[in-house]
Amino acid sequence: MPEDRPETTPIGKHENPQGSAMNFQSSEIAPAKILIVDDVEANLQVVRRRLACAQFDLHSVKSGAEALRFIQEHKPDLVLLDFMMPEMNGIEVLNVIRKEWELAELPVIMLTARAESAALISGLEAGADDYISKPIDFSVLKARIETQLSKVKSKKSLRQVNTALDERVTMRALAFDQLREELENEITLRRKAERELDRLTMDSDNTGAAAPEGVEKTAVDVQPLVEIVDRIIRAVSDGKPVNQALLSSLKFKLLELG
Template sequence: MRTILVVDDSRTTLNSIGERLTAMGYLTALVDNGGEALDLITARGFDLVLLDMVMPGMSGIQVLAELRSRTETSDLPVIVITARDEAEAAVEALAAGADDHLAKPFDFDVLVARIERTLARGRRIADLKRSNASLDARIAARAMELGEARAELADVRADRQRLAAEMARLRAA
């Protein structure tokens, strides 16, 4: 089951999105401020965050900046939702690291399509991270094997030089 954190200072918006996503099979958590969202993400983790851009206190852009600055959440998929429908809002959200942007009011089917696309992209990134970690482990193991082989080769060369020196000494005698 995919988990989605919905962050919006409007209880009406939170409840509406939460109910519809839950009905579609998503596990949703709802919070109405940025600080609580960061705490919850740190404590629990989520597959996706729907983040209101304009909130009192800590804005969605500030929350997003904090998420992108942390190694453990730098790739967490985030869709910014805002009542600001001008192009500058979309540019600001995307420049801050949002994976997508959606202006209110929006068609719920469009939101779901964007959620599915963003989650699929998040799964591909997670798969790539796992593959990279596996490759890194294989590279480290091979590097250790190579180091051991070099040490053995150095020992064999030293033995060969000792034998050659011993043979040369015996021929001279």
């Protein structure tokens, strides 16, 4: 019996007449939210019933406009989108989805009774992640749903790892920038001290007086130290590990300055 409004009540979370052989979601993890879009109520009921054993959080709508509104308000984890629908077909819905959501953010699997290569290519070119031909082989559909959800999870994990690595590189670069600044300040102070020592020595030579007690003229070549710091900073900026020999050289040079 046709419904007057789209079915968006989560189902499949507690129904499991066939056991949980293909249960993709752990009891400790929120089930994946899947939106089914088809203008034929009988098709929606079949898909919902056959996917119920997988323990997904299932929602359904019967038009492209309703699908876009649901996606905007509730952001599903995956969309099963019928190809042929009145008013707004699957390709048109997909074009709107891809203007806001990338493939990695919202996977879409097309459901189509058209097996022609041109129709399949048009769906993939519009941004579909995969497609299933009708009549649906539900074991294949479940496997492809799980594959797409796994891809999204892997991409999210990879982005988190990359973000953490970027933060580590940034922190190390900042630390070495601070070290460079401290070294430059130390070098400036030592050069100033050397110039003052030169002045005192020249005054002593001109007057014949002895240099102040405890004052010795020292000359430290700071250029190698600057070069070592530059090499370390370049390595950090390029995301490369810092050569331990460079760090040992830096420590040795600092001890020389001390």
